[in-house]
Amino acid sequence: MAPRRDLPLDRDGSGRFLPWLIALMVYLACLALAGAIMLNDASARWQSGLTGSMTVQIPAPDTASLSEQPTVVAAILDVLKNTPGIRSALALSHDKVIDLIEPWLGQGNVASDLPIPVLIDIQLEENAAFDTVALAIQLEQVAPGTRLDDHEIWISRMLRLSQTVGAIAMSIVILIGIAAAATVVFVTRTGLAVHHGVIEVLHIIGARDIYIARQFQARALSLALRGGLLGLILAVLTLVLLTGIAGKLDGRLLPTLTISPWLWGSLAALPLAAVLIATLTARITVIRALSRLP
């Protein structure tokens, strides 16, 4: 049943700015949440790309031993291929390694005489129990200076960064929710003060507290829905713009920013959360205020 509109709530100015404030809050919350989710997605992609793989780095030979390098690489590959748990070991071509360096040095800036190490990409078998320390020692014996990188440090740092950013984003969203609730409390209290006379008449002729509270709830819902949708639309436009700009940049240094269905769903939930917060806050504020009447 639609609530009655005995209170002229739409005629006072107390709620005039509420949709704009809610729009701003939902906009900021959307951006914070989107940032956290996109970083989390990128981190997960990096992690899944690196899990189950390792890299062997054979230092660039000096000029005197340049001719021995193919032999060294072959010996290393032989060790790797005979190690249980390794599915494949593939030495990256010189061009591919230069391709990996170019984002840092700039395209065409890699000097031909720059000592380039040989990189070997190792793919592990699934669930392989693997002693990386023993393998590293074995490789060091075959070719001194060879390093085995299992990406663990890098992955753990990325995860920590991703989790920290996620926690900060969630804190921001929660703070925005609290600010929205405080704003609704202020607007509702102003409405209660402005319409005190009408509320008293309704109270005296037998209106239950909830009868009056529903009218404030209905207005809070309407204002928060308008503001929430506006904030969501602005946030989506901003994100589309950002992902568009990011897509035009050289993507090798940047995480790929994509708006996943999960992100769309999370963003769509924010205006609904704003509506829920506004409605419940208005209801609780009115009920608490009216409980002080005789």
Next chain:
Amino acid sequence: MLRFQNVGLRYGLGPEVLRDVNLHLAPGSFHFLTGPSGAGKSSLLKLMYLGLHPSRGNISMFNQDVATIDRAELPGLRRRVGVVFQNFRLLDHLSTLDNVALPLRIAGAKEGTVREHVAELLSWVGLGNHLDVHPPTLSDGEKQRVAIARAVIGRPSLLLADEPTGSVDLEQGLRILHLFEQLNKIGTTVVIATHDRGLIRRFSHPVLKLERGKLKIRRRHAQPGHPQNNPGGTPEAAPDSSEPSAANETEDSHGPAS
């Protein structure tokens, strides 16, 4: 119906505006409430319509102790009380029809019957052509009739009116009083606060007189040719009254309930 026992009322830390009020309104009784300005008439009415908590003493309404009743049940009690406020307290943003319909809608009456009953009552008080008019465009007399219609539309068990004839001429005032008497005849308990001694003299109903916060109850006996005398709810009479009146009177200071 309504019982006050040693009721006192003070606002904040101020002096008591009502002191040791003992009162029992029997069902179907009709009383005038009078007294000089500032005597506490409006405060007493507020206590009667549960618009205030007493500072001390007990109030019971419809056989329920107001102090101990569950707060959720108070709206149910209030719906059995019709109130005509001194300054009408109509909702200016609502039409005449919607103002009068408020008690029915709050009580959850079906919308179809609400409009029908309200239109009928407004026609009866001479405002049948003003259903969609808003209060600011009405005269004081018309506002008063709307306020009365709002108070009686829910067929209250107790009707409280604060100066209900204050804004109308004598003829209209008498008409309103006769409306209240008709409601009283069908069982509504009526209390009318008024300064108008002339109006009180025309009726033989008992008078509750407030002086400096103390309540005296004056019982009156109808003379031939006067409207009905309804002694219900008057306390035991005590002789002594010097108040000139068309009716014979006896007076009792906040005596025990009958």
